[in-house]
Amino acid sequence: MTDLRVQGAGRRGSGDLTEQPAQADGRRPPKPGSRLGPAGWLRWGWRQLTSMRTALILLFLLAVASIPGSVLPQEGIDPAAVTQYYASHPELAPILNRLSLFSVFAAPWFAAIYLLLFLSLAGCVLPRTFRLVGSSRQQPPRAPGNLARLPMVARYETASEPDAALAAAGRMLAARRFRLRTGNGWVSAEKGYLREVGNLLFHIALLALLGSVALGGIWGYKANRLLVAGQSFANTPTALDVFRPGRLVTPSNLQPFTITLKSFRASYVTSGPERSQPITFDASLQYAAAAGAPERSYLLRVNHPLRVDGVRVYLIGHGYAPIFKITSATGKVEFNDPVPFIPVEQSGLTSEGVIKVPFASPSQLGFAGVFLPSAADLGGRLESVFPAPLNPEVSLVSYAG
Structure with a gap:
C-alpha cells in the first residue's frame, strides 16, 4: 500500500509526486504539524481562552453563578437569615451548604469562573488595545496599483482633471471623518477606529470592574455586629460578631x-393586600471616627450606608430584644437585661432566643424562648400575625443545672 502526496510547490498546476510507504501496522503516517x-x-489553549x-x-x-447569591441568604451578609433558612429547610440547607450556596461569592468554583473571565478579557482586550494604538499612529495604507485586486471596487467617470478629482475625493472623505493619505495620482482613506475605541473602552471598564472587586476581596473586609438600642461597639475584631478579613488585612488595618x-x-403597611410589608427602617446612630474625635449623629436607613473613614456601614437586618428580669425566691435579681431574639420568619417576625443565667443560685438557669410581636390564637396555636409589637x-x- 502506498500513499501519494504533493511535495513542494512550483508553478500553478505543477508539483512533484513522491511515494511514501505506510507504517508497519498499515496506518498512515501523521501529517507534519498534526501533533502538538x-x-x-x-x-492553543491560550487562544481559546482569550477568544471573545x-x-x-x-x-x-458568572451571571448564572451569581443568581444563588441573590436568591439565597448569604453568610457574609445576613447570618441570621441563613439560620432561619436552616430552620425552615432542615433537609435542603445542608446540601446547599456543601455546594457553598450560602457563601457563593467566596466559593472556589465562583472564584475559578471569575479568574478565568479576568484572564480571558485581559488576554483579549490588551493586545487589541496595543494594536489599535499602533495602527492609529500609522498612516492609511497606500492605494494598490491594481484596484481590481480589492474585494469591492466601484468605478466612476468624470470630466474633471485627475488632480481636481483627487482633491474633490479627499475633501469628501475628510468631511466624513476618514483618515487620509495622498500620493502621486492616488488618495487612500480609512476609518472605523472610533467604533473599536468604544468597544475596547467597554471591555476595559469591565476588566477594571473585575479587578477592583478582586482587590477589594484582598485588601477589604466584611464584618457584622448585632446591636441593641443603647449599646455601643468599637471596630475591633473582638467586638465584632462576624469578621471576614481579606487575605492581606490584619486587625491593625481596621479603622x-x-x-x-x-x-x-x-413602620409597616397596616391594611390592604400589602399588609405587614415594611415601609421604613430607621436607625439613629451616634458615631466617632476615632478615639477622642467629636461624636456625630446619623440616621442609618436601608441602602443609605454610613461612611466613616473609608468604611461603609449598612443596615442589613432588625429584630426584637425583650428585657427579661429573673428574680430568685429570696428576692435577689439574678438577671435583668435585654436579650436579642433572632427572627425565624419575616411576615410576623416570630423570633427565637436563649437566656443564660450562669450565676443563679442555687443552680444555673437557662431558658429557650419564642417571641411573638403580635400574638394571636389561630386554631389553638399561637402565631404572630403582624411584625410590629x-x-x-x-x-x-x-432549664436548671
Whole structure:
C-alpha cells in the first residue's frame, strides 16, 4: 500500500509526486504539524481562552453563578437569615451548604469562573488595545496599483482633471471623518477606529470592574455586629460578631471608629393586600471616627450606608430584644437585661432566643424562648400575625443545672 502526496510547490498546476510507504501496522503516517507538543497545546489553549466567544460564555456563567447569591441568604451578609433558612429547610440547607450556596461569592468554583473571565478579557482586550494604538499612529495604507485586486471596487467617470478629482475625493472623505493619505495620482482613506475605541473602552471598564472587586476581596473586609438600642461597639475584631478579613488585612488595618445605636424605628403597611410589608427602617446612630474625635449623629436607613473613614456601614437586618428580669425566691435579681431574639420568619417576625443565667443560685438557669410581636390564637396555636409589637408575648422553656 502506498500513499501519494504533493511535495513542494512550483508553478500553478505543477508539483512533484513522491511515494511514501505506510507504517508497519498499515496506518498512515501523521501529517507534519498534526501533533502538538506541550508548547503548542498551551498556545492553543491560550487562544481559546482569550477568544471573545469564551469571554462571553464565561460572562454568562458568572451571571448564572451569581443568581444563588441573590436568591439565597448569604453568610457574609445576613447570618441570621441563613439560620432561619436552616430552620425552615432542615433537609435542603445542608446540601446547599456543601455546594457553598450560602457563601457563593467566596466559593472556589465562583472564584475559578471569575479568574478565568479576568484572564480571558485581559488576554483579549490588551493586545487589541496595543494594536489599535499602533495602527492609529500609522498612516492609511497606500492605494494598490491594481484596484481590481480589492474585494469591492466601484468605478466612476468624470470630466474633471485627475488632480481636481483627487482633491474633490479627499475633501469628501475628510468631511466624513476618514483618515487620509495622498500620493502621486492616488488618495487612500480609512476609518472605523472610533467604533473599536468604544468597544475596547467597554471591555476595559469591565476588566477594571473585575479587578477592583478582586482587590477589594484582598485588601477589604466584611464584618457584622448585632446591636441593641443603647449599646455601643468599637471596630475591633473582638467586638465584632462576624469578621471576614481579606487575605492581606490584619486587625491593625481596621479603622478605629465607634458606633452607638440610640434608637430604632420600623413602620409597616397596616391594611390592604400589602399588609405587614415594611415601609421604613430607621436607625439613629451616634458615631466617632476615632478615639477622642467629636461624636456625630446619623440616621442609618436601608441602602443609605454610613461612611466613616473609608468604611461603609449598612443596615442589613432588625429584630426584637425583650428585657427579661429573673428574680430568685429570696428576692435577689439574678438577671435583668435585654436579650436579642433572632427572627425565624419575616411576615410576623416570630423570633427565637436563649437566656443564660450562669450565676443563679442555687443552680444555673437557662431558658429557650419564642417571641411573638403580635400574638394571636389561630386554631389553638399561637402565631404572630403582624411584625410590629401590637400584642407581644413570649413562650419560655426553663432549664436548671
